[in-house]
Amino acid sequence: MPGREVGLLVLQTAPRWGVERTGAAVALVSLQGVGKTFSGRTGAWEAVRDFSLDLAEGEFFCLLGTSGCGKTTVLNMVAGFEAPTAGSILLDGAPVEGPGADRGVVFQGHDSLYDWLTALDNIGFGLRLRGMGRAERRDKAEHFLRMVGLNGQGAKHPSELSGGMKQRIQIARALANDPRMLLMDEPFGALDAMTRAVLQGELSRIWAETKKTVLFITHDIEEACALATRIGVMRRGPGGTLKAIVPVDLPFPRERTSDAFMRVFRDVHGLIHDEIHGAH
């Protein structure tokens, strides 16, 4: 593997093209030398440069980095909302050419819920588009409503739900389409600390239950340490890229005050601290 192992850390010293394949199995998602340069009225801006990463089926990968380093840009390219300007992104070996039902996206804000639909109908929206009948749709939506802990709240409209409840509905809606993976861009960023901790616990349980592959973006180190099987730390832009990958080999549910958790936190904190304070 190109990269240098330093204790728990694997420092990125070379492009990771085609690495991290287990046996003959191809990664679920493979980003190979991906770059993104935006051209706008103020000229060109290289947001992401030479970003290479393989995500294995079933893993929970947290992408962590300072504001503006390119996290959302990477997620948008995997989601198919933006096309890379360099390199390629493969999903199950085929190039990503646009959004698809195989990738469920959960956004930070909750404005992506449809105000005029009930919580249950929001969850079943994608199923309706796919032509599923009313009764089956309702059963499925109820199932995912229960999974996110909102049993009995399905008749409420988004304006009658708290921020945390809306994020739960977004997660249920994404899961209802049975995607191969979940793409989550700071989904709990706007929530208070207590609600956030509760939802992190819920998401961890749901991930273990559904075995979905998750790409989760955050700038909260503790959140990443609580959720991830691996944490990718990004170097700040311009030309944001992957700086290091920290494997988090701790059992779930995670004990946040344990020495082992603190050790991972300190490693990741050190990597991020260098980004904020300029040491590369």
Ligand SMILES: Nc1ncnc2c1ncn2[C@@H]1O[C@H](COP(=O)(O)OP(=O)(O)OP(=O)(O)O)[C@@H](O)[C@H]1O
């Ligand atoms: N559509 C766009 N046009 C021009 N520049 C863009 C566009 N989208 C993002 N950028 C620039 O690319 C860089 C990376 O942005 P991005 O949103 O990916 O950062 P981020 O890591 O998600 O930050 P945050 O943590 O604040 O959400 C920023 O400098 C941003 O200004």
Ligand SMILES: [Mg+2]
């Ligand atoms: Mg962002």
